Amino acid sequence: MEEHQADLHIHTTASDGVLAPSQVVFRARERGLTCLAISDHDTVAGIVEAQRAAAQVEIRLIPAVELSTGGEQEIHILGYGVPLNDMRLEAFLSRMAQERMDRAERMLAKLSALGMPLDKNEIPVKNGGVIGRPQIARAMIARGYAASVQDAFERYLGKGCPAYVPREMLDPSQAIALLRGLRAVPVLAHPGLLVWPDDVLAQTLPAWSEAGLLGMEVYHPAHLPDQFDKWAECAQRNHLLVTGGSDFHAEGDKHADLGAMCAYWPAMHADVQRLLDTIETLKGN
Numbered sequence: 503m504e505e506h507q508a509d510l511h512i513h514t515t516a517s518d519g520v521l522a523p524s525q526v527v528f529r530a531r532e533r534g535l536t537c538l539a540i541s542d543h544d545t546v547a548g549i550v551e552a553q554r555a556a557a558q559v560e561i562r563l564i565p566a567v568e569l570s571t572g573g574e575q576e577i578h579i580l581g582y583g584v585p586l587n588d589m590r591l592e593a594f595l596s597r598m599a600q601e602r603m604d605r606a607e608r609m610l611a612k613l614s615a616l617g618m619p620l621d622k623n624e625i626p627v628k629n630g631g632v633i634g635r636p637q638i639a640r641a642m643i644a645r646g647y648a649a650s651v652q653d654a655f656e657r658y659l660g661k662g663c664p665a666y667v668p669r670e671m672l673d674p675s676q677a678i679a680l681l682r683g684l685r686a687v688p689v690l691a692h693p694g695l696l697v698w699p700d701d702v703l704a705q706t707l708p709a710w711s712e713a714g715l716l717g718m719e720v721y722h723p724a725h726l727p728d729q730f731d732k733w734a735e736c737a738q739r740n741h742l743l744v745t746g747g748s749d750f751h752a753e754g755d756k757h758a759d760l761g762a763m764c765a766y767w768p769a770m771h772a773d774v775q776r777l778l779d780t781i782e783t784l785k786g787n
């Protein structure tokens with residue numbers, strides 16, 4: 503069996519990360535990683551650049567996306583092995599990008615009303631990416647409105663705060679079904695961040711499995727240090743693939759650095775190989 507040093511949850515400047523896709527790949531190579539998934543929020547815009555860089559340094563790159571569903575509940579669905587030139591996916595992501603932009607403009611209006619005006623052109627967005635809360639937070643820091651990204655979220659941009667605007671509701675089953683229709687592998691991201699009690703999730707997982715859910719992200723920074731076994735057992739009970747990743751956005755932020763989950767992931771090689779095999783199987787059907 504091929505051994506994989508993997509990070510399957512990474513963000514770039516195509517969404518709300520601070521490193522360009524190629525920079526992420528080169529940093530991952532420096533950290534000894536051999537398999538990556540670029541999984542930007544609601545976009546695949548960074549994948550082609552990442553693929554070119556990955557070919558240079560012999561890293562296996564999985565094209566992926568993280569779809570934002572659930573509205574206020576923020577249920578994120580990772581999709582692995584997504585096609586890059588599919589009209590169905592492009593149309594879906596275009597609608598989500600417009601919703602993100604509308605939401606950002608409403609948050610900027612709220613900040614202005616609070617005496618913290620920001621010009622949209624000040625927001626650090628690269629490669630045609632869409633403005634999200636982390637970029638707004640970084641612009642607030644540059645203007646002196648907040649001390650850190652965490653400070654901006656806790657006082658202004660987080661749920662229930664004065665500049666917060668909720669996401670529109672998208673049923674997770676819709677995103678799961680879309681990904682299966684694209685022959686991609688849908689995986690529930692960071693279940694430990696869900697606002698539901700465990701029994702509600704347990705009651706809901708069968709419906710998501712029926713829609714086509716195939717995996718669960720067990721190894722994620724939000725599950726440190728004592729929840730890995732819990733989520734691994736949940737994945738096993740529901741016959742789901744196990745994945746893991748740092749949720750990397752920027753060095754030193756509230757997420758983790760590239761490869762941070764490798765040390766906690768005892769069956770990483772086997773789990774990653776199962777994911778790769780499933781991607782190949784779906785492509786062949």
